[in-house]
Amino acid sequence: MIYTITLNPSLDLISILDELKPGRTNLATNDSFRAGGRAITVSQILSILDIPSTATGFVGGHTGAFIEEELSNAGISNQFVHIADNTRIDVSIFDNDVETRVLGRSTIVTVQEINDLMFYLSRIREGDYIVLAGSLPKNVSADLYDRMIDIAVVNGANFLPIINAEYLPEVLSKKPLLITPTVKELSEMLEEDLRTKQDILRAGLTCIDMGAQNVIINQELAGSLLITSERKTYEAQGPGKKVVSSTHTDMTLAAGFIGDYMRINDPKEAFKLAQAVSNATYYVRSLPSLEDIREEIDRVDVLPLN
Numbered sequence: 001m002i003y004t005i006t007l008n009p010s011l012d013l014i015s016i017l018d019e020l021k022p023g024r025t026n027l028a029t030n031d032s033f034r035a036g037g038r039a040i041t042v043s044q045i046l047s048i049l050d051i052p053s054t055a056t057g058f059v060g061g062h063t064g065a066f067i068e069e070e071l072s073n074a075g076i077s078n079q080f081v082h083i084a085d086n087t088r089i090d091v092s093i094f095d096n097d098v099e100t101r102v103l104g105r106s107t108i109v110t111v112q113e114i115n116d117l118m119f120y121l122s123r124i125r126e127g128d129y130i131v132l133a134g135s136l137p138k139n140v141s142a143d144l145y146d147r148m149i150d151i152a153v154v155n156g157a158n159f160l161p162i163i164n165a166e167y168l169p170e171v172l173s174k175k176p177l178l179i180t181p182t183v184k185e186l187s188e189m190l191e192e193d194l195r196t197k198q199d200i201l202r203a204g205l206t207c208i209d210m211g212a213q214n215v216i217i218n219q220e221l222a223g224s225l226l227i228t229s230e231r232k233t234y235e236a237q238g239p240g241k242k243v244v245s246s247t248h249t250d251m252t253l254a255a256g257f258i259g260d261y262m263r264i265n266d267p268k269e270a271f272k273l274a275q276a277v278s279n280a281t282y283y284v285r286s287l288p289s290l291e292d293i294r295e296e297i298d299r300v301d302v303l304p305l306n
Contacts, residue, residue: 009134216271
């Protein structure tokens, strides 16, 4: 089973305008709501790929209830811990296909609510996959990441920490299945100036040496680089059509990888689907359809670099 853990989810409002006029009342031409949060996005992509998962984390209030209903209506299993605070609202405004984002106030969780989540995660078993992604609630320290990762390690589960780069060095020794930093995040994490592809690959190999089993370095519009535990390196090209939004592309990269890897245990082949899903996400305002993804699979080439 794949468990996706979102500690600070959101209700996402997507609003379309002909023209954004600051300081004035603006009328949307279209708007929609979706369940948001980085690990929730992984579950949504897995559902599009017809791969089951269970979404968990913290939700509260009417906004949290919307997230549960949205996932349930999509056939996505969810077992969230209910909190006293309200789940935040994030807003994406599209003005002539230019996106402006407003992130809502982070939720606050209690010690008991954290303990309830830890109790739920105790069901994790060997062979399970844990995707831990997104920001922390406002009043919670990074120790919570460590506690959840330790549960995965002790129980023999694979884990993917899609978290801020500043926290990654401390978890690499616990051998995550995959990390997906951007070039900027990798540079900040290792405190190195990464100017060339060779610089970037060398930094990725450093992450392998530190314990990561696989590293996908997200070069965003330029595509991605994969480095495996066997120190093999590959490259896949980025989007080839007009870019509409980059909001969810990092998480869809991870979702595509884990969705294929758990079935075939081949990082190179999983990398192809990962890049295809990420590319397809660049072309839409929210998440791509299965048809969008299939079209990109036919276009993406994975090229060896060594």
